[in-house]
Amino acid sequence: MSAPDPRHPLEHFPPERFPLGPMPTSLALSPDERAAALNALRALPAELRAAVAGLDDAGLDTPYREGGWTVRQVVHHVADSHMNAHIRLKLALTEDDPVIKPYEESLWAELPDSALAPAVSLDLLDALHTRLVPVFAGVTDWARPWTHPASGRWTLDTLLAMYAWHGCHHTAQITGLRERLGS
Ligand code: NI
Secondary structure (H helix, E strand, O other): OOOOOOOOOOOOOOOOOOOOOOOOOOOOOHHHHHHHHHHHHHHHHHHHHHHHEEEEEEEHEOOOOOOOEEEHHHHHHHHHHHHHHHHHHHHHHHHOOOOOOOOOHHHHHOOOHHHHHHHHHHHHHHHHHHHHHHHHHOOOOOEEEEEEEEOEEHHHHHHHHHHHHHHHHHHHHHHHHHHHHHH
């Protein structure tokens, strides 16, 4: 995922691509919403692993929607994205309103590591979320700002909500495909 782009038409969210609807962009969350988002991040590595369990190479190399990434690319993309989340969170906690670095996610998904076995990124996500979740859980000032060069200034609440949604969003793309295919 990238931070929200206000130029993107919000009314266009085809359900196969956006099974959970658009990414949330709240600037402030309630304590219950934060707890739910943290639980989603805690659960994500196991849920993504379960979503791809039992797929052979043909299943892993099936696009989750016409013209979309393969299941394998989706798994590696979640690792790409959440590595950036960890860096963005730590920058926001240690610098004054840092400008984060966007990246070309569709080009990253074409690099050779996105052809590896999904287990590589599933193991990476296990370790990464073991580090990411306690950093989020230790936040005391959820209004701390960070800035995306295209979409502007956001808060740590936004960052938490975005990535909690992001993991569930891609997991649901895979489970939705498997439901449609009966695989
Ligand atoms: Ni994404």
